Amino acid sequence: MDAGRILVVDDEVPIRRLLRTTLGAHRFEVLEAGNAAHALQAVRERGPDLVLLDLGLPDRDGLDLLRDIRALSPVPVIVLSSRDGEAGKVQALDEGADDYVTKPFGAEELMARIRAALRHRLQQQGARPVYRNGRLAVDLVRRQVLLDDAELHLSPKEYEILQQLVLHAGKVLTHRHLLRAVWGSELEADVQYLRVYIRQLRAKLEADPERPALIVTEPGVGYRLKELQQTSW
Amino acid sequence: MNSTVPSEPHRPSPEALLERVQREQHGKLKVFLGAAPGVGKTYEMLSSARKKQRDGVDVVIGIVETHGRRETMALVEGLPLIPRRRVPYEGRELEEMDLDAILARRPQLVLVDELAHTNAPGSRHPKRYLDVQELLAAGIDVWSTINIQHLESLNDIVAGITRVRVRETVPDAILDLADEVEVIDITPTELIERLREGKVYQGEAGERALQGYFNTGNLTALRELALRRTAAQVDEQLRHHRRTHGIEEVWPAGDRVLVCVNESPGAQALVRHAKRLADRLDAPWTALYLETARSLQLDEAQRDQVAENLRLAERLDGNALSIAGSSDIAGDLLAYAREHNISHIVTGKSQRSRWFELRHGSVVDQLVRRARNISIHVVADPQAESRRLPRRAFARPGDWNLAAILPVTLLVAAATGLGWLLHAATQVHNVALIYLAAVMISATRYGMVPSLYAALASSGAYNFFFLGPRYTFTVADPANVLSLVFFIAVSVVVSQLMARLRQQALATREQAYDSAELLNFTRRLAGLRKLEDLQAVTTGQVARILDLQALLLLPDDDGKRLSAESGLDDKDLAAAQWSFEKGEATGRGADTLPGASRLWLPLRTPSGIVGVLGAQRDGRGALLEPSERRMLDTIADLAAITIERIRLAKQIDQARMLAETEQLRSALLTSISHDLRTPLASIMGSISSLRSYGAMYDDAQREELLTTAQDETERMHRFVGNLLDMTRLDAGALQPKRETCELQEIVGSALQRTARLLERHQVSTAYSHELPMLTLDFVLMEQVLVNLLENAGKYAPEGTRIEISAQRHRYAVSIEVRDEGPGIPEADLQRIFDPFFRIRGGDRQRAGIGLGLAVCRGFVDAMGGRIRARNRRERSGSIFEIELPSSLFVSPAEAA
Structure with a gap:
């Protein structure tokens, strides 16, 4: 069990069983908690590398639990949520969750999210300057963007948005996060700005801007830089 | 970006703004005001109207009197004319403006001559200015004309100047309502000149007019009046402008x-x-x-x-x-x-x-x-002499209390008897004081006329029996004549005084009665919860206090029209509707639609008119007295407030119910999506995991994933089944089959279906002897048991016992499912069978949205049985009991 230690917090036994099997096969050590109290105890005593957290728990509100986990530890948290809970997702991300997966989910999607969250953690410890993802390469030190090895000219705002997406590659970034990081603003109305710049970025980066493969929209939540097959730092 | 909100110190008050808005929706009124007939108001109005028409405004003539003046007639040509309405009246035919035709035609601007005109009897409004108000309310602009002497507040002054009193007057308020007043001003000499030329009146009439009304002095005074009145109007408009535009104003000291x-x-x-x-x-x-x-x-x-x-x-x-x-x-x-x-x-x-x-x-x-x-x-009252009040009748009809004659006569007789005894005993002749007592008693008890009768009878009896020569009506002693005269004078005065006292006492008592009745009414209103009760209480109260037949009409559900009430004729209905829409008193004794047999008062509240109160007295009596009208107004106000209160209470209830329904709906959605998605998540996760990473798993892991997928598929199947059953129950589409069943067989089948669910519980069964065969729907009954067992398995911890027992009683068979779970909170025992009820709501609940028990109840009810839940006494845990009555038993013969 050397891939890491994952805490699964869900009151549904079948889901826990499924995750135990799947993650176990990927050589993760799986800790299980059926309620908030056990979850907090596990975070405190076992120090998991990642938490999969279902927001609907029998004893407490999932968002409350998330706040408590954050107070204890910076461990990456991926929220498992229902599809109709956009507001809950955004709130969870704002409260410090790293990503979310919508139920029902496919195993591959879940594994991709877990990998992204774990890698982001490693990368924070010592980020490498050049990010490669498919045709795209971004040199964060020289602030240079290459597409198919040809230099691409981006406006300063476009670059800053791309930089945020690259720094959190594979993870969802909320509108609010992007607005705060790039404009220093949190006004809801400015989401329109963001949409304009995202459109321009897609026009420059995507093979087919109408069907973006790289910068994908998470409806009601934000944007995500999708990791294509040959990703490296 | 910090933008500072500019401060607005002189913002107009909301009321002022509202008034401005209402004015803007209202039609605009322009009045052409003249000092005297013949100054050319109509002419001016028509020529201005033609200009408007050229500017493309839709102008029509509602009514215009040309008085045969040629110049005026020429102007009428070319303006569309609404034909006049012909009203038959006492054998003649009167022509009136056709209000409804104008309302139907809906022009932008209508010309209505002679604002002060009195309409023919039977018209909607007695006065033309009321027609105009209705036109304005309908959003149609109106131009009209009036002479200064027709203004209510100037009526006396004009009469003083001209010695001619004008009967047709309009309230000053209508002029205040005018957005524009144009004075048609010509000098007196000019007007007299026009009269001389016969431009105003034809022939001799002109001459006569010149002699009387139209002398220079009169005209100068009238002209001054007109100009002054208009100046006042301008003042008012200026004030109005200031008010609606928020200009501060120094109000004069608070005069009242x-x-x-x-x-x-x-x-x-x-x-x-x-x-x-x-x-x-x-x-x-x-x-x-x-x-x-x-x-x-x-x-x-x-x-x-x-x-x-x-x-x-x-x-x-x-x-x-x-x-x-x-x-x-x-x-x-x-x-x-x-x-x-x-x-x-x-x-x-x-x-x-x-x-x-x-x-x-x-x-x-x-x-x-x-x-x-x-x-x-x-x-000073300028016409005090000519208007001297007719002397009040000596006594009102009510005073002629003939029934009092007998008791009063008896009183006088008693006084005579008493005097006789006194006289016999003491030889005292002067028994006049005893008679005076009789007069006083008559006055206090029976009023003025009987007491005067008592005074007369007493003086006669006194004279006859006591004044010498006795037993004759002649009086010998001059001193006695004097005392008789004094006696009569004193008794008359006494009877008057006493009678007045009595009246005051009566008046006080009446008022006390009214106050007590009102208080009583208020108390009864305070307890009302339903509008239907209000009708009875209000009409009863009006009948008791005012001796009137009252009727309360309330609007129908959309709040536009009054609910039709049988027994009302068209006139009353129209008057009631009018009162409701315009908030005015209508009908008998009111200004609007006086032809109706009832008086209709609007029930006014701050939020609008909530109904009308109709009142009727038998016969064609006069209006209500002022005090009675006030009383009726008070009752109407109280009723209005009560309606408002009941309405508000109802609205609050509805809002609460709506909120609860909304809450339930969203809880339901959350539940359903949770219950459908949770198994789906496990199924999809298992399958996708097997598919993507199948090679990585060993056999045990693969088996576990497949078991998860199968279990969850079954769970979802049960849930969807329950959902469909519930839908069938709701739609009333459930028709239980009636077949002869053996209970053990059904239980066995249910246990088989729940075997996997309950594999970690200890399940036992117990049957009493002689269980009858039952007429049941096998499938439904099995589903009921499956749901109960699933429920038990879900809430009772693993390893505990679940018991199923069936017992025969005299008139029923009861089937019980007992578990050793936490039991059910006492408060929820009734509600757990409600659809979508769960002991703890929301997303944080174990799977199962509580459809299962609702389906149980629906099925058991449909088969003719009963289902109940209770908690175990001897330990924690719940018992679900199904009772099947003996009517479902199949007799052994039948079974055979």
Whole structure:
């Protein structure tokens, strides 16, 4: 069990069983908690590398639990949520969750999210300057963007948005996060700005801007830089 | 970006803005005001209208009187004309403006000549200005004409100047309503010139007019009046402008004007005077009628006059009220004035005889003497001589209390007997005081006329029996003549005094009765919860206090029209609807639609009109007396407030119910999505995991994933089944089959289906002997048991016991499912069978949205049984009991 230690917090036994099997096969050590109290105890005593957290728990509100986990530890948290809970997702991300997966989910999607969250953690410890993802390469030190090895000219705002997406590659970034990081603003109305710049970025980066493969929209939540097959730092 | 909100210190008040908006939706009124006939108002109106027409405005002529003037007639040509309505009246045919045709035609601008015109009887409104108000309310602009002498408040002055009193008047308020007033001003000489040329009146009429009305002095005075009135109008518009545009204004010191009215027609002059005074002072004003013992002696015509005087004040935009007073009129007036900060009191010169004033003192004198800081305006009545009140009848019909004759005669006889005894015993001749006592008793008990009769009878008996020569009506001693005369005089005075006392006592008692009744009414209203009850309480109250047949009409559900009430004729319906829509009193005794048999009062609340109150008295009696009308108004107000209160309570209830329904709905959605998605998540996760990473798993892991997928598929199947069953139950589409079943077989089948679910529980069964065969739907009954078992398995911890037992009782078979779970909170025992009820709601609940038990109840009910839940006494855990009555038993013979 050397891939890491994952805490699964869900009151549904079948889901826990499924995750135990799947993650176990990927050589993760799986800790299980059926309620908030056990979850907090596990975070405190076992120090998991990642938490999969279902927001609907029998004893407490999932968002409350998330706040408590954050107070204890910076461990990456991926929220498992229902599809109709956009507001809950955004709130969870704002409260410090790293990503979310919508139920029902496919195993591959879940594994991709877990990998992204774990890698982001490693990368924070010592980020490498050049990010490669498919045709795209971004040199964060020289602030240079290459597409198919040809230099691409981006406006300063476009670059800053791309930089945020690259720094959190594979993870969802909320509108609010992007607005705060790039404009220093949190006004809801400015989401329109963001949409304009995202459109321009897609026009420059995507093979087919109408069907973006790289910068994908998470409806009601934000944007995500999708990791294509040959990703490296 | 920090933008500072600019401060707006002079924002117009919301009321002012509202008024402005309402004015803008309203049609605009322009009045062409003239000092006298013939100045050319109609001419001016028509020529301005033609200009408008050229500008593309849709102008029509509602009604225009050309008086045969040629220039005017020429102008009418080319303007569309709404044909006049012909009204048959006393064998003749009158022509009137066709209000409905204009409303239907909906022009932008309509010309309505002669604003002060009185409509033919039977028209919707008695006056044309009321027609105009309706046109304005319908959003149609109106141009109209009027001469200065038709203005209500100037009526007296004009009559004073010209010695001609004009009967047709309009309230000043209509002029205040006008957005624009144009004075058609020509000099008197010019007008006289026009008259001479015959441009105004044809032939001799012109000459006559010149002799009388149209002399230079009159015309100059009238012209001045017209100009002054318009100047006042401009002032008002300026003030209005300031108000609606938020311009600060220094209000004059808080003047208030009070005018005292009585039953005299001359009081109208006082009211108009007060209106002019108040206008000059820019002060609010009030017309006050004091109800004293004297009020009870007024005849119908006088009461009408009081009501008319008060209504005039209302028409002139004053307040009108009548309050109960004592014999100290001046004191009452001053008390009211002090209480309400009145600065000016307008009163008339006393019209009482000097003799009366000597005895009672003049009210005016007292007012002036005791007024201190209040100004007293004593107004002369210009027509006092000619308008001298007809002397009040000696006694009112009610005083002719014939039934009192007998007891009074007996009283006098008793006095005679007593005097006889006294005389026999003491030889005292002077027994007049005993008779006086009889007169006093008659006066207090039976009123004035019987007491006068008592006085006469007593004097006769006294003379006959006691004054010598006795037993004759002749009086020998001159001293006795004198004492007889004094006796008669004293008894008359005494009888008058006593009778007045009695009347005052009666009046007081009536008022006390009214107050008590009102209090009682208020209390009963406070307890009302339903509108239907209000109808009965209100009509009962009106009948009791006012002796009127009352009717309460409420709007239908969309709030637009009154609910149709059988037994009302068209006139009453129209009047009621009108009152409801416009918030005016209509019908009998009111200005609008007076032809209806009932008086209709709008029930007004701050949020609008909530209904109407109709009142009717048998026969064609006069209007209500002022005090009665006030009482009816009060009752209407109380009823209105109650309707409002009941409505609000209902709305709050509805809002609460709606909120609860909404809450339930969203909880339901959350539940359903949770219950469907949770198994789906496991199934999809397992399958996708197997598919993507199958090679990485060993056999045990693969088996576990497949088991998860299968279990969850079954769970979802059960859930969807329940959902469909519930839908069938809701739609009433469930038809249980009636087949002969054996209970053990059903239980066995249910246990088989739940075996996997309950594999970690210990399940046991127990049956009593002689269980009958039952007429049941096998499939439904099995589903009920499956749901109960699934429920038990879900809530009871693993390893605990679940018992199923069936017992035969005399009239029923009961089946029980017992578990060792946590049990059910007592408060929820009834509700757990409700659809979508879960012991703890929300997303944080174990799977299962509580459809299972609802389906159980639905099925058991459909089969004719009963299902109940209770908690175990001896330990924690719940018991679900199904009771199947003996009517479902199949007799052994049948079974065989």
